[in-house]
Amino acid sequence: MDVRLLGVCGSPVREGNTEAFLDEALKAAGELEGVTTSAVLLSQKKIGDCRQCNWCMAKQENDRPCAIQDDMMEIYPRLIEADALLLATPTYCARLSGYMAAFMDRFRALVLGKCYRGVLDGKVGGAITVTWLRNAGPETALLSVVSAFLMWGMVVVSPGEGGCQFGAVGLSSVGGTGRFDPKDRLGVLKDDVGMASAHALARRMVQMTRTLKAGRQSLGKSQ
Numbered sequence: 001m002d003v004r005l006l007g008v009c010g011s012p013v014r015e016g017n018t019e020a021f022l023d024e025a026l027k028a029a030g031e032l033e034g035v036t037t038s039a040v041l042l043s044q045k046k047i048g049d050c051r052q053c054n055w056c057m058a059k060q061e062n063d064r065p066c067a068i069q070d071d072m073m074e075i076y077p078r079l080i081e082a083d084a085l086l087l088a089t090p091t092y093c094a095r096l097s098g099y100m101a102a103f104m105d106r107f108r109a110l111v112l113g114k115c116y117r118g119v120l121d122g123k124v125g126g127a128i129t130v131t132w133l134r135n136a137g138p139e140t141a142l143l144s145v146v147s148a149f150l151m152w153g154m155v156v157v158s159p160g161e162g163g164c165q166f167g168a169v170g171l172s173s174v175g176g177t178g179r180f181d182p183k184d185r186l187g188v189l190k191d192d193v194g195m196a197s198a199h200a201l202a203r204r205m206v207q208m209t210r211t212l213k214a215g216r217q218s219l220g221k222s223q
């Protein structure tokens with residue numbers, strides 16, 4: 001059964017730790033049969049803030065989910081087509097990044113929009129974060145993403161046994177201590193526990209998507 005997994009990186013840093021962490025998770029999922037992965041890097045996109053103009057609720061048109069004509073226009077169709085969304089954010093002030101927050105606010109058009117209302121319902125969601133210090137906010141960062149998934153009617157997946165159950169946490173300083181090697185920009189790749197958790201989360205998202213799709217098929221539902 002085919003699974004389309006879309007990853008979104010919410011770090012302003014190109015080729016940084018969050019991007020590398022997401023990439024690893026997508027690779028692990030992509031090794032499974034029938035899985036297609038792709039990624040959106042918010043650092044490369046121009047995405048304005050939702051202004052709560054409510055155009056989407058009253059005047060939304062097919063093929064025009066939002067009044068703001070920016071890079072979300074090319075991302076909306078990818079969100080609609082995806083079976084599963086893996087959102088990756090750096091931990092900023094113990095929560096998601098501003099880039100990721102602006103991006104997620106624009107989901108209003110898919111949650112409450114006149115034409116697209118409900119398209120996220122039943123999709124699978126997973127969250128990953130990269131943090132500098134082990135205990136300086138990764139869990140609350142993940143929760144700021146996961147709570148939105150729940151509000152949107154999505155099915156949230158955890159990485160499973162051990163580690164953090166809200167999503168996968170990667171440490172970008174050595175062991176999350178704050179020490180680092182200035183020659184090594186991608187400390188997260190050395191965090192074996194974080195890596196295993198990201199791989200497990202992405203694979204479990206695929207498994208959950210397949211289970212849900214098979215269930216819908218057996219019930220004769222297209223979505």
Ligand SMILES: Cc1cc2nc3c(=O)[nH]c(=O)nc-3n(C[C@H](O)[C@H](O)[C@H](O)COP(=O)(O)O)c2cc1C
Nearest residue numbers: 011013016017018090091092093094132133136172
């Ligand atoms: C504005 C800002 C806020 C941050 N807040 C936290 C924090 O609360 N806890 C933490 O451990 N690291 C924090 N960091 C560090 C980042 O989470 C860390 O450097 C991470 O590796 C960034 O990922 P990147 O390499 O993809 O940019 C913060 C960094 C910035 C720029």
